[in-house]
Amino acid sequence: MAAFRLKALGAVATATGASWAALTLLSTPASAGDREALALEDARRRVADPTAAVPPREIQEAALMGASATSPLDVLVIGGGATGCGVALDAASRGLRVGLVERDDFSSGSSSRSTKLIHGGVRYLEKAVFNLDYGQLKLVFHALKERKQVIENAPHLCHALPCMTPCFDWLEVVYYWAGLKLYDLVAGRRMLHLSRYYSSDESIELFPTLARKGHNRSLKGTVVYYDGQMNDSRLNIGLACTAALLGASVLNHAEVISLIMDASNERVIGARVRNNLSGKEFDTYAKVTVNAAGPFCDSVRRMANKNALNMICPSSGVHIVLPDYYSPEGMGLIVPKTKDGRVVFMLPWLGRTVAGTTDSSTVITMLPEPREDEIQFILDAICDYLNVQVRRSDVLSAWSGIRPLAMDPSAKNTESISRDHVVHEDHPGLITITGGKWTTYRSMAEDAVDAAIRSGQLTPSSGCVTEQLHIVGGDGWEPASFTILAQRFTRRKKSYRGKIVPGLMDSSISKHLSHAYGTMAEKVAGIAQNENLGKKLAHGYPFLEAEVAYCARHEYCESAIDFIARRSRLAFLDTDAARRALPLVIDILSSEHKWDKTRKKLELQKSIEFLETFKSSKNAQFNDGKLTGTSTTWAST
Numbered sequence: 001m002a003a004f005r006l007k008a009l010g011a012v013a014t015a016t017g018a019s020w021a022a023l024t025l026l027s028t029p030a031s032a033g034d035r036e037a038l039a040l041e042d043a044r045r046r047v048a049d050p051t052a053a054v055p056p057r058e059i060q061e062a063a064l065m066g067a068s069a070t071s072p073l074d075v076l077v078i079g080g081g082a083t084g085c086g087v088a089l090d091a092a093s094r095g096l097r098v099g100l101v102e103r104d105d106f107s108s109g110s111s112s113r114s115t116k117l118i119h120g121g122v123r124y125l126e127k128a129v130f131n132l133d134y135g136q137l138k139l140v141f142h143a144l145k146e147r148k149q150v151i152e153n154a155p156h157l158c159h160a161l162p163c164m165t166p167c168f169d170w171l172e173v174v175y176y177w178a179g180l181k182l183y184d185l186v187a188g189r190r191m192l193h194l195s196r197y198y199s200s201d202e203s204i205e206l207f208p209t210l211a212r213k214g215h216n217r218s219l220k221g222t223v224v225y226y227d228g229q230m231n232d233s234r235l236n237i238g239l240a241c242t243a244a245l246l247g248a249s250v251l252n253h254a255e256v257i258s259l260i261m262d263a264s265n266e267r268v269i270g271a272r273v274r275n276n277l278s279g280k281e282f283d284t285y286a287k288v289t290v291n292a293a294g295p296f297c298d299s300v301r302r303m304a305n306k307n308a309l310n311m312i313c314p315s316s317g318v319h320i321v322l323p324d325y326y327s328p329e330g331m332g333l334i335v336p337k338t339k340d341g342r343v344v345f346m347l348p349w350l351g352r353t354v355a356g357t358t359d360s361s362t363v364i365t366m367l368p369e370p371r372e373d374e375i376q377f378i379l380d381a382i383c384d385y386l387n388v389q390v391r392r393s394d395v396l397s398a399w400s401g402i403r404p405l406a407m408d409p410s411a412k413n414t415e416s417i418s419r420d421h422v423v424h425e426d427h428p429g430l431i432t433i434t435g436g437k438w439t440t441y442r443s444m445a446e447d448a449v450d451a452a453i454r455s456g457q458l459t460p461s462s463g464c465v466t467e468q469l470h471i472v473g474g475d476g477w478e479p480a481s482f483t484i485l486a487q488r489f490t491r492r493k494k495s496y497r498g499k500i501v502p503g504l505m506d507s508s509i510s511k512h513l514s515h516a517y518g519t520m521a522e523k524v525a526g527i528a529q530n531e532n533l534g535k536k537l538a539h540g541y542p543f544l545e546a547e548v549a550y551c552a553r554h555e556y557c558e559s560a561i562d563f564i565a566r567r568s569r570l571a572f573l574d575t576d577a578a579r580r581a582l583p584l585v586i587d588i589l590s591s592e593h594k595w596d597k598t599r600k601k602l603e604l605q606k607s608i609e610f611l612e613t614f615k616s617s618k619n620a621q622f623n624d625g626k627l628t629g630t631s632t633t634w635a636s637t
């Protein structure tokens with residue numbers, strides 16, 4: 001009986017934890033520091049609670065609809081990329097009433113199409129030194145600080161990655177060694193690991209496919225330095241879900257189609273939103289609207305002022321994915337200057353190799369596609385540094401992304417494109433946050449929320465606490481957490497004859513689940529074990545059926561594309577494998593979301609069209625002759 005009472009008391013205490021913290025905040029005249037400590041403790045408890053779940057989509061939509069002119073949200077965020085979700089999380093953790101709408105899926109824009117590096121920007125350091133440019137040096141300091149923070153707050157999704165720079169004469173060795181030592185020095189206590197020189201023999205041992213000769217010069221050695229690497233879209237989904245756990249009403253597949261202005265003073269006071277899944281439109285109101293629409297932020301600004309000048313200077317970057325054997329598991333290769341002066345890199349990522357190069361100017365489109373000459377350029381450039389041939393037919397996937405480089409409209413020199421971010425209120429009530437990079441999303445969000453507080457005279461319960469706030473799944477996660485999954489769980493699956501058979505939760509699967517979902521991986525493994533959803537979705541990849549069900553229930557996964565592109569990364573890793581996984585993915589989503597036959601057919605058709613924008617060797621117009629006859633477009637059955 002006493003035990004029961006204690007348990008009940010515990011439950012009540014937990015349930016009222018949030019309100020108690022809020023009450024404490026209100027009733028005690030605490031200092032700013034005390035308020036932040038309390039807010040952080042409260043946020044941490046809510047995010048780390050293993051029984052907590054994000055509110056269903058319907059509740060989120062109803063909350064947005066319920067925000068009226070007389071009872072508005074504090075902040076409405078437009079855009080669910082890294083920046084927008086970072087803003088929603090920052091504002092919600094300061095106790096503000098927040099809504100976020102994303103017209104496609106969280107991370108469907110640039111934020112799932114990055115190089116996946118969390119970096120300080122070695123190249124900006126070079127510019128800082130050679131141009132004696134303090135602005136560039138400040139950028140590097142800032143990014144290095146944020147790099148450490150991102151890795152600490154989402155340790156399951158981010159890690160330090162050694163990157164090798166090959167040197168073909170002794171002058172290069174000295175130049176890169178000195179430069180990268182300076183990078184270490186600037187990072188100071190935020191350094192991940194010390195950079196160092198390796199002889200050519202040691203380098204080949206570490207990176208067996210590295211060429212000993214390049215352009216008639218022999219390899220003199222390599223300099224290895226460290227930056228961070230992430231699973232970008234999963235981190236983005238983590239930000240959206242963490243914000244939702246802290247009370248933000250986040251809604252994907254919901255597009256702002258116009259802004260609502262106060263007739264008396266022209267201030268932006270809300271937005272008209274269309275639910276792109278149901279077609280339903282509604283109004284939502286907010287004291288301040290934050291425009292985080294990335295490359296599309298000028299189109300949102302023009303909803304308020306059709307004469308607004310462009311802030312965005314779009315630049316596109318292409319990546320290709322190759323089999324794992326081109327690069328060793330824990331080592332990247334970065335060539336800062338190829339023969340035509342571009343950067344080229346090959347990085348291990350989720351069991352495959354990502355290769356790419358720097359940007360070229362582009363136009364803004366929703367689904368950018370890599371051009372064949374861009375893919376060929378990357379293949380040619382990396383071939384120069386490898387002792388094996390890299391063939392077009394090896395390309396498993398290829399994608400393009402648009403970088404929202406920003407010009408500050410309030411800067412004196414409007415020609416200058418900044419690698420820094422810009423926060424700008426060019427219309428009352430509408431704050432645009434853009435530019436910057438993935439690495440700095442957290443501080444970009446902090447600056448945008450500070451600006452929103454000033455603009456809307458908002459009264460947050462505390463200052464910014466996101467520096468020390470883990471993303472959902474990150475609190476309590478350890479690199480060895482995967483062993484618990486392997487020890488405790490089996491994955492039960494239906495055999496081809498419909499019989500239930502047990503399967504092993506081997507280390508490749510348990511490592512994948514542990515990294516992708518952090519401490520939430522046990523929930524996914526539980527579904528695999530208890531609901532007979534333990535089959536792999538595609539041969540050669542660790543993604544399980546259970547993940548589809550988990551993502552539909554806990555991560556707002558509303559379509560097959562949401563799953564293959566942003567929840568799992570199959571579309572990015574291997575478009576053919578993603579295509580093969582589609583029937584299973586659609587079946588599971590259909591039973592989670594109660595889809596009819598027409599919707600299932602539509603999902604398949606849309607997914608195939610989407611995959612055609614990823615130019616693997618299978619769907620490219622080109623191949624190297626080995627696979628003649630395979631460059632067909634997929635039939636939509």
Ligand SMILES: Cc1cc2nc3c(=O)[nH]c(=O)nc-3n(C[C@H](O)[C@H](O)[C@H](O)COP(=O)(O)OP(=O)(O)OC[C@H]3O[C@@H](n4cnc5c(N)ncnc54)[C@H](O)[C@@H]3O)c2cc1C
Pocket residue numbers: 078079080081082083084101102103104105106107108109110111112113114115116117118119254255256257292293294295296300315316317318400401402403404434435436437438439440
């Ligand atoms: C090729 C490439 C490589 C990169 N590599 C790196 C890297 O390695 N490291 C790094 O730190 N950074 C990198 N970046 C930069 C980084 O990816 C971007 O700075 C960052 O993702 C921008 O995020 P965002 O949220 O501002 O934009 P986005 O991710 O594009 O998000 C904007 C969102 O707004 C939505 N939206 C637009 N209009 C509306 C509307 N009317 N209503 C509702 N929603 C709307 C869009 O659908 C979109 O999802 C790279 C960028 C590119 C292109």
